[in-house]
Amino acid sequence: MASGAYDDDYWAHFGAALYRSVDQMRGEDLYVSSFSERPDLLSQWRGYCPGGSGYCIGFDQALLAEYCEEQGIRLEKSLFKHDDQLGAVARIISAARDAFPSIPYTEDVFHSLPPKEKVESMFELQRRLDGELKPEADVVIERACELLLGLASLFKHEGFHEEAANNRQ
Secondary structure, X not given: OOOOOOOOHHHHHHHHHHHHHHHHOOOOOOOOOOOOOOOXXXXXXXXXXXXXXXXXOOOOHHHHHHHHHHHXXXXXXXXXXXXXXXXXXXXXXXXXXXXXXXXXXXXXXXXXXXXXXXXXXXXXXXXXXXXXXXXXXXXXXXXXXXXXXXXXXXXXXXXXXXXXXXXXX
């Protein structure tokens, strides 16, 4: 998405900055634990406890939520559907794109400029992004990467959709 949707000249600086940062992301301090909202699923027993040799540990959801809040731990629902995952990523990238310093023309005006003026405006923006706009651009990209990393921890394969209490697939 970062390289495909924003490879237009107007968004080239944003797309390149986001691509570089996402490519360098590391999640060393990211820990994920996953719980089923449904207490007794046969598929869970079959998948995680071969031969019926396993245990089920139940948690009080309200107490777990309270504990997580007190400890500053995020307790969120998983995203199983590909469209939901894609939509969540798109919202983060769109918000970052809107906050990222851009060429001082609307997209339509930019595309109507003669080629020489387009190139000049792109070089001017790059000069400013390397100078006085760098801190602002860096903050936007860093925040987008933080949000994307946190969001990635919510993604689960659709094959696990039974774990959600409200699943009706």
